[in-house]
Amino acid sequence: MDGNTVIVECEGNRSYDYSYGVHPASFADLDARATAAEIIMADDLIVTHSGSDRNIENCVRTEDGRALFFRPRTDLTQPEFAREVSVLMRITELQLHQKAKLSNLTGLVMLEDGLIAGIAMPWLPALSLANEVNLCRYEYHTQWERQTRRIVETLHAHCIVWGDVNPHNILIDSALDAWAIDFGGNHNVDFIDSKNNETIKGDWQGVDRISREWLPEMAQVER
Template sequence: MSSSEYEGPSWGIQEIYLTCESHLIIAISYGAARIEVQLHQTRSGRAAEDKLIKEYKAACDAEDEDKEMAVAERVADQIMETGKPVFDKLAPVQSAEEDFHSLIFPEKFAFSLSTVKGRWQITKLEEEPHTNVPGRREPMRTVLEDDTAMDEPDDGFSDEDMDTDQDDLADDEIFLVTTTADLDLPRYSTKDIKLIERLDGFGIVARVVVDGQERCVKVLDRDTRRAVQREFDCLKKIAASPYAATMRTPKLLGIVVVPDDGRAIGIVEEYISHPEVYEMSNLGRIGKVTKVDKKRRAKWASQIQETVARLHEIGVVWGDAKPSNVLIESGTDDVRVIDFGGGFTTPWVNDKLAETVQGDDEAVRKIAKYLKV
C-alpha cells in the first residue's frame, strides 16, 4: 500500500527502532500529523506482531538496510490498513498549499498495534509520543546497537577535511546544521517551503518548492543528524571544487532554518528529476539489467567511476555506495550519485571499509559487475 493507492493525506515512514529487544516503534507522517505506533512482543511469542519484530531485529543484526526498509514498509502498510479510519478522524489534513513547517513540527499521536484472536487492531494511547523535533534537547533513546559501531572509520582523509563532528556538540545543539560564518548560501524558513511529497528513506527527506523551483530538502532529527551534517559537508566541499559545475551529484542550494530564531536545521539541494517508471528510477530497481542496452549500461558505469574518482580527488568519500543511490536523470539519461550521509550497505561495501576510499572503489567495481559491463 502507498499514499497513492487511496484518497487521503500523504504519508511516509519517519523512523523505526527497537527498544529492549521486544518493542518495535515506528513513526509515520500522516498529512500534517506524526503518528507513532508501538508493537510489543506477546507472551506466546507466536503472534503476527512477534514475527515482524523478529524479522526487523534479524535485519538489524545482519546490518541489512534493504531488509530493514522492506520490513519497515510492511509494518507501515499494516498500520495504514488497520488505522487509517482512526487517523483520518484525528490527524489534520495537509492541503497542497500548506507550508513545509507542519511536517517538521507536526501534531503528534501515539498508538499501539496488536492482534486479538488473529485480527489486527489499533489502540490510541494517552502517553506522550516520542518527540523528535529539530533543535530541541531530547533524551537519547535506547537502541540495539554496538557502541563501538559509532566509532568513525578511517576514510583516508584527516579530520580537518570535515568541518565538524556533531558528537562534539552540546546536547541542545545536536539537531542543528553546523555551518561557517563565511558560508554564502540563502537561508529558507520552514514556513516558506511548500511540500510536494515525502521521499523514500528514513528521517525527513522531501521534494519541495523553494522560490518557485523544485528542490530536495533534508532536515536533521535524532537519528539522521550525523547523516545530514555529513551530506552538507560533502556537498559544500564539492561546491568549492573545480568540478562544482560538472560533478554528477546534487548541488547544495541553501539552508533550512526555524522561523522564530533562525536555527539551521536542514539543507536545500538540487532535486534530481528521474523517470517515474519504478524500474528506471534508480540503478537498484532495474531488475534484469540485460534488458537495458549495453551501451547505456557501459555509459552509466563509466560515469559512476569518473564521478567517484573526482570525489576522491577533492577529498570526499561517497560512503553508502550502491546502485539504489544512483539516479538516472530524466532528459539526459545520465547518472547522478546521491546520498552522502555515510554508512554502508552489504554486499556492496564490506563493513571494515565503510566510509573509506577503498570501500567506494569496492562498490564501484561491484556496481559495474551488477550492470554486466
C-alpha cells in the same frame, strides 16, 4: 515547529509534517563553512510532491518558484547529516557539480528559532539504478559504470570520499546519465565492507561490486 514536527505549507491548502523525529541542529553542530550557505526559511517552502502525506523528504518549492529536494535532519541521521552538509559545501564551493553529475547544496532550511531543520538541494527528476526500469536498460549499463567511475575519480581528486556507494544512491536522469547522491557516509555492507567504510578503497569496492556483481546478477533476473 511543534515538538519534533516541522510544518510546511502544501499546495491545496493542506499542511504537511515530518514525523520521523526531526532533530534540528545549530550551526555549532555543523561544518564551520555552513555559515556561508544560503538560508531558506522553512515557512517559505511549499510541498509540491510527496510519496506520503506524512513525509516531506521530497520535492518542495520556494516562493520564487525553485523546485528543491528537502532532506530533514532526523534523530537517526545526526552524524550523517553533518557529514553530508560538509561534503555538499565542498562540492558547491569547488563547483564540482559543474564538472561531474553530483548533487550540490542549494541552502540550509532554517526554523524561526534559528535552528537548521534540514538541507535543500536542486530537485532531480530521476530513478535510482536499482529501479527495474533501469535494470532492464542493459545497453546503458556500461555507460553508467563509466560515468560512476568518473564521478568517483572527480571526488577523490579533491580528497572527497563518497561513502555510501550503492545502487540506490546512483540516479539515472531523463537523459539517461548517472548521478551520485547521498554523501552522509555510513555504508551498505552488501557493497562495502565495514573495514572500508568512508574510505577511498570503500568507494571503489562499492563501484566494483555494483558493476561487476550486483548489476549483472539483477539484470539477469529481469531478463
